[in-house]
Amino acid sequence: MHLVLSADDTGATSTPVPDDGDDGTPQRARRGRPVDLVRDGARSARWTWGDTNAWYPELLAAGTRVERAHDLRLARAVLRRSALTAATPYARAPRGPWDALALVTAGANSPSAPLPEGLFDLADAARPARDASSALDPVRELRAQLEAVAAAAGPDAPGRLRLLLAAESAGALVAAEMHHAGLPWRADVHDAILSGVLGPRPRPGERPARMEELAHAVRQALDAPPTLNPDSHPDLLRAMEYAGVGARSLRKGELERLDHPVVAPLLEYKAMQRLLTANGWAWLDAWVRDGRFRTEWVVGGVVTGRWATSGGGALQLPRQVRRAVVADLGWRLVVADAAQLEPRVLAGLARDERMADAGRGVDLYAGIVASGAVASREHAKVGMLGAMYGGTTGDSAAVLPRLARAFPAAIALVERAAGAGERGEVVTTRLGRSSPPPDDAWRAAQQGAYAAGDEPAQGEASAARARSQARAWGRFTRNFVVQGTAAEWALCWLASIRRRLWELGAADDAGSAPEPFAGRPHLVFFLHDEVIVHAPAALADAAAEAVRDAAAERAAALRRLPRRLPAERRVVDDYAQAK
């Protein structure tokens, strides 16, 4: 049973909408405060709303968790684009107010959107209004979505899409819950890391003393004036050219290959500048409050279905500062990742039995070496990455033919996806998320490539450009099927972890505050193929087992995906201890 929440000026309404599994017992619509509606509703209800971010945070604040949800905005984004529903009236209808809602919400945290005054108001300000507009009828939208799913074309297409939508919505719940709980963060530990590397915190607008020294050393090595700003790329490049360093760019990889006295101090300066600007004291002030780091998790924020985040650079926390992620007193962290998720997903997607065999052990790449396909683990790794990303140079391209002979099914799958992209076609993940079509400029370039050219030379140039763009789009679609299907696997994993952790219950009665996770293990971090659970010490081992069991659980629609995908997990006190 779906219970659809809608809001108007005077309150909220929950409207039952039956689905396949219902026994037909009639239910009535109810009115009231959202939190009361949810508490009084059936526990097995699938709470359905326009946008999880518009409803769930206040429920969590009141101490109320929901078991299942259906996020109409996220579901719509999938169904409007999926190749499996492309023929349905739902997907063929012109854009409507629900699509506009998707845009507003998706863009709420983008740089173009006006930012609120305090960073900490971001979450609230970005929270979309409830679907109060009469143009947005959530009951009607839900019915349309259920119809589109039922009409999806292809083997088990409705089942796959149902799983995808359920996983996406469960992800939305997890995202709201992780924002609510926050990632445990010890500001004092972080500050000690910064002081250890950079020295004492400088006054605003000044460089740490150690960086000032390095800047001086850089100027000396280049025989440059004191006005040279090492943060200015053009200035620095000019000075380096003048000194005969021979650098074409300031990239770390290139600088490391040069033999010049400026390289060492410059690299050290750049590393410190990175730490200072990305995760320095200003970051700490802006993003850590009351021992928690809170980012905005953006479910489905990446075209492939991966999540994005907004605020604090949560998906790029450098190893350098992970020591500051420390469990509360009496609590532990369970840190787990799905080992070599993407190549294993590829093996499953392609039903490549030989690659699946190679992945029986903990290390897929070692298994590939053992199969005799390539000589070294490094070759296996760069070869597989190249196959999944479309690499055409270096070792990666060199070992590709060997991989193609050893694992023809897997390699053929990514080659087919690349070919489809080069032709401008759409590709689709295991559960039915489809890639966006290339834009008009891309199509125009492909058309123009054959029609163009008053000047033969110009025609050739534009043809070359068009081919290059075609190959680039092919690399995108090649990777889309793998990255996107891996993201689906991870979403199902996350949903299963969430359910299993809840079933573990609470370690003790942790007070009367309306806190849904008091005494309970709960998710606090998710990074593509990696999770962190914050758990009372007494439940930490059980939580780790839950994480493992969730990885071994495969929904029917994912059955071709890896049978045994090792989820490596550790119970630790801080994030840095985890690998």
Next chain:
DNA sequence: AAATTTCGCGCG
């Protein structure tokens, strides 16, 4: 002065 682009680097 504000918005946009470029470069570089962190993460998977």
Next chain:
DNA sequence: AAAGCGCGCGAAATTT
């Protein structure tokens, strides 16, 4: 000459 995928973010440069 182009160059393996997907991101977010900050500083400086550049454009409006």
